[in-house]
Amino acid sequence: MSTQTMTEEMAAENAVEVAIPTAEEESRPEPIRKIAIICSKGTLDMAYPGLILANAARMTGIEATLFFTFWGLDIVTEKTIDKLHVPTVGNPSMHIPTMLGGLPGMESIASIMMKKEMDHLDIPPVRELIEILSDSGAEIYGCRMAMDMFKRTQEDLVPQVDEVISAMDFYDKAAGAQILFI
Amino acid sequence: MASREYQGQTVEVDAEGFLEDSSQWTRDIARGIAEEVGIGELNEKHWQVIEFCRKDAEAKGDAPGLRRISKLSGVNMKELYKLFPKGPGKLAARVSGLKKPHSCI
Numbered sequence: 001m002s003t004q005t006m007t008e009e010m011a012a013e014n015a016v017e018v019a020i021p022t023a024e025e026e027s028r029p030e031p032i033r034k035i036a037i038i039c040s041k042g043t044l045d046m047a048y049p050g051l052i053l054a055n056a057a058r059m060t061g062i063e064a065t066l067f068f069t070f071w072g073l074d075i076v077t078e079k080t081i082d083k084l085h086v087p088t089v090g091n092p093s094m095h096i097p098t099m100l101g102g103l104p105g106m107e108s109i110a111s112i113m114m115k116k117e118m119d120h121l122d123i124p125p126v127r128e129l130i131e132i133l134s135d136s137g138a139e140i141y142g143c144r145m146a147m148d149m150f151k152r153t154q155e156d157l158v159p160q161v162d163e164v165i166s167a168m169d170f171y172d173k174a175a176g177a178q179i180l181f182i
Numbered sequence: 183m184a185s186r187e188y189q190g191q192t193v194e195v196d197a198e199g200f201l202e203d204s205s206q207w208t209r210d211i212a213r214g215i216a217e218e219v220g221i222g223e224l225n226e227k228h229w230q231v232i233e234f235c236r237k238d239a240e241a242k243g244d245a246p247g248l249r250r251i252s253k254l255s256g257v258n259m260k261e262l263y264k265l266f267p268k269g270p271g272k273l274a275a276r277v278s279g280l281k282k283p284h285s286c287i
Contacts (some may be wrong), residue, residue, distance in 0.1 A: 056286040058263070059248050059271025123287060124249060132249065132287075135259035 034063040036174035038181045042074030044084040050182045051129045058136035069143035086110040134160035188214025207279025235278040245275035247285025
């Protein structure tokens with residue numbers, strides 16, 4: 001038996017023992033294990049994407065952390081959570097002239113229409129979605145600086161908010177997560 | 183199409199392990215999948231969810247979303263996450279022998 005054949009045989013044996021991953025296994029990307037979403041806008045159309053993405057993450061076993069800052073605080077503020085609006089001015093996706101969008105009552109009409117459509121698709125109102133997220137184990141935080149700026153205290157927020165934290169604290173909480181800014 | 187063996191029964195599954203044909207499902211297969219995905223032994227509450235999911239899918243033609251399960255099965259959202267900690271949205275359907283649900287709520 002030549003030395004070369006022996007080496008080849010030994011290599012073949014090793015391959016079996018070590019179980020070298022196949023090309024397919026090697027090219028498979030690492031799954032997402034944790035997501036941190038910064039919600040910075042308080043309109044209805046900007047509230048839903050963050051909440052639904054966080055909920056979908058929890059449903060599939062991905063950890064989720066939500067950080068509500070600036071206008072995003074309205075999503076978790078007791079007085080505003082049920083009154084989020086769809087903006088009709090400066091929103092090209094409304095497909096109506098800006099002048100019309102500015103008429104009194106237009107925002108209410110657009111908001112009612114969107115809420116109706118959401119209900120039809122069985123998408124829960126924002127308050128229920130926040131409750132679902134809390135029950136799912138998602139972490140919910142308010143931004144300290146935005147709270148000070150809007151002169152709100154934790155009592156002004158819905159009870160599902162775990163804590164009011166600084167942006168630096170948020171990065172600690174988001175350790176190992178992919179971060180989304182909305 | 184891949185096939186897997188659960189408690190001596192061979193079934194066809196898709197790339198994510200969902201049963202291709204829900205009529206092949208048996209309680210033993212549910213136990214096998216539960217073990218495979220790390221749920222462990224199925225308790226009474228698990229069976230309550232599984233039975234609801236199968237009945238609902240039969241009526242609606244699609245595996246129910248999580249909110250629907252929590253509202254109609256008698257098992258609430260918090261409990262669902264305890265029963266299927268690695269993602270109740272997918273796992274409830276998978277153990278029930280159904281396709282992956284389309285709903286993200």
